[in-house]
Amino acid sequence: MMTVEKCRRKAAQWLERAQSTSDPKTIASMRRAADAWTRQAEQIEEDDHRRPPSLNAIKRPVDLAKPRNAYPRDPAHVGDVLRGRLHLSDDTRDDSA
Numbered sequence: 001m002m003t004v005e006k007c008r009r010k011a012a013q014w015l016e017r018a019q020s021t022s023d024p025k026t027i028a029s030m031r032r033a034a035d036a037w038t039r040q041a042e043q044i045e046e047d048d049h050r051r052p053p054s055l056n057a058i059k060r061p062v063d064l065a066k067p068r069n070a071y072p073r074d075p076a077h078v079g080d081v082l083r084g085r086l087h088l089s090d091d092t093r094d095d096s097a
Helices: 004-019 024-050 076-084
Strands: none
Touching: 004 024
């Protein structure tokens, strides 16, 4: 992911290159490249200010924060867990299978 710092570093590199050459057209091209990287950095900064807070920053209940592999994979067991959490009886389960 491109960051503001990386964009600014690229802009500085293009300006350094522009100083090391004597051809006016090359200098102008390199300065335009530096300007483009600077604009990109400014756009990233602007987008960062408009972006809503990350969903990762929202505190979640402990059971949602468990790693995925902490949940049972057996569908029957998952059903039992859900019935327990929803306080449902086993009467709704089909035992004919």
